[in-house]
Amino acid sequence: MNPRIKSWAWQGAAVIAVVLLATWFSHNLSTNLAVRGMQVDFGFLASRAGFDIPFRLVEWDSSYPYGWALYVSGVNTLLASALIVVLASVLGLALALMRLSGNPLAAGTSRAIIELVRNTPQLVQIVFVYVAVLQVLPPMRQSITWFGSIFLNVRGLYLPSPSGTAYDWIITATVVITIAAAILWRRLGLIAVPRLVVLPPVLILGAVIAGFTASWDYPVLRGFNFVGGTRIPPELLALVLGLGIYTSVFIAEIIRAAIEGIHRGQSEAARSLGLTANQSMFLVILPQALRILIPPLTSQYLNVIKSTTLGAAIAYPEVLQIFARTVLNQSGRAVEVMTLVLGVFLVVNLLTSAAMNAWNRRLTLQGR
């Protein structure tokens, strides 16, 4: 057969099949909606929500519209994702270093933890932490107390919270300076000094200085409740601990594979050129390992954002819980609500993976 005709025939058939399927679905949808006396209309987003969101970082009360609830719950999703990413990266690095330490006791323990955690479902781990650990904590009056100012009880974790103008400025300045320095590192002529060694201490130092200038608001037990400070609800704690631990073992394996993937000869060559062990680690091994690391690490971080939806199992107010449960139940607008929820995740995922791909392309070995 003439290849051009064949090409047109196949592609034409595919288009017709897709169009037919889409027509069938939309026909069914419009009939079903007509029977229920509804139509697809996003106007409901402007109407009064009338429900409370128990935990939030941004303004909300029941007089706000449905649309604003998407923003509030989206911020909650991002907050949980950010905390999980930090916890999982730190724990993962620790587990990987234990595994690579050459100490059989540490390596064996790390291996046992990794196998145990990655072969059990994340949902079981999250719900276990929530129901079997956090919900059996003592009540308010018998809180577990650390340093007289941190309290853990069945209602959550109570932390002192910092505030003050000087504090805000120092924190902002430190973060901006660190990010700018990280980007402009080479331009500043600091190629022989590894970024990874200098910048984290700078960040920590900035935070400590800011902490000294801040006025701290301590949680205090007044009657039946704590006043002041910040409360981290058990739902967020459970989600962060459960998913953070689950993700950390995958990150540990990714880091280990990346470091083991750098040929021994590289570190031997670095040592014979006179670099110290630390220099060879930070200037030769890690930059190369980072290159192998980025693609799988990206997909782990994307998985974290997606997995925060499991917060719906323990009623953490994230996008799925607030939107696909509360808003959907109240408004009955299944098509609009699900389109928004799917759209949010799709956009976040595609944007993140595009950004990470661009960064990865910059780091990839040229001319291979």
Next chain:
Amino acid sequence: MRPLVRALFGTKLNAALTLLMLAAFAWALPPLFRWLLSDAVWQAENRAACTAAGTGACWAFIRARFALFFYGLYPEPERWRADLGLLLLAAIGAGALFARRGRGWWLAALVTIVPVAGGILLAGGVFGLKPVPTPNWGGLLLNVVISFVAMAGAMPLGILLAFGRRSTYPIIRWISVAMIEFWRGVPLLTILFMGLVLLPLFLPQGVTVDNLVRALIVMTLFNAAYMAETIRGGLQGVPRGQAEAASALGLHPAQVQLLIVLPQALRLSIPGIVNIAVDLFKDTTLVSIVGLFDLMGVVNQSMKDPAWLGLAAEGYTFAAIVFFFACLVISLGGSLLERRFGVAHHR
């Protein structure tokens, strides 16, 4: 110094690490051992009797609810049917793994006889078998059913999508890319919700779809997208010369792909496919959030039973142990598969 001593105490840092690890063991292991085993209660009538008898885990709860955890509400006189179905799956699966000859036949049986016979056995309604409606299917049985169906469905669909994404026809490629990226870009739980609330709206009026079937459809499509990417990786790993040589021998393009390229690509993607199977099996617990009673859902429910109220630690520990060993079995099967058909020993 002996090697082990050197490895543990060779440098100051290492010695410190060893001591730290030993301290952590001393702190964590004895209470864990006491709770799990030495102080645990294995026989009791209810929770009150359990707490009276000891301070450890109340395994009597698991014993009392064991059948529920494995079969859900599947009626007791009919449970042999579930056993037989699982036995059939295990036997034919083992055949496909271990058989020296006729491997193709075993695989064909796995994707034809097992679903048909298993479906008849579980659902009943024919050959004088009492019908058992799907809301009664539950426990670990449901996790196995969902995993098997999703895996068996995702495989051919994934192969199709992988070829589609590599197609030289742009329209076919775009459709495949859109399909794959959509399912990979959204969380599994959101599309389980979508199956729950949206699927009925997209079907003709009056057509109702069973809750289990909705979950099966969603799980299959979701895993097909991941499968497609894994198999695409395998397809890229097959040297070009293979397809060129096959064409030169006069094979039709479809024959080249199906008989020469695909088998080698599948062999290359065995580790990826096994990973998908493990993830899929763990993710079947998510159906408990959309109202199905898999092992996780049954455990959630059992803890609300007044006689065994609030034995969460025991219930979830048991679920974790079951999943751990099930995933271990899948991984072991996978590495066996890899050793037999994989590329490792051909190098």
